[in-house]
Amino acid sequence: MHATPVEYAGATIVPVASLSGNGYAAIAIVTTSLGKQRAYGPLKRFPTEKAACEYAVSYAKSRLDRRWRRAKK
Numbered sequence: 001m002h003a004t005p006v007e008y009a010g011a012t013i014v015p016v017a018s019l020s021g022n023g024y025a026a027i028a029i030v031t032t033s034l035g036k037q038r039a040y041g042p043l044k045r046f047p048t049e050k051a052a053c054e055y056a057v058s059y060a061k062s063r064l065d066r067r068w069r070r071a072k073k
Helices: 049-072
Strands: 006-008 011-020 023-032 037-040
Touching: 006 049, 011 049, 023 049, 037 049
Parallel strands: none
Antiparallel strands: 006 011, 011 023, 023 037
């Protein structure tokens, strides 16, 4: 399941919940404003699609925040 894309820090985050044997795996696909893409995951497993997607967005936001902190140094 793909959830609604989220715009954050100049990037688009697409959360994905992939059905696995014991729940849903959280995956995040991040596309920067320059068109570069990066996938994170599978991360953790969750009992619901919604929980997996929420975690994927949260994880991607934290990765983007770290990237911006490094760029400012």
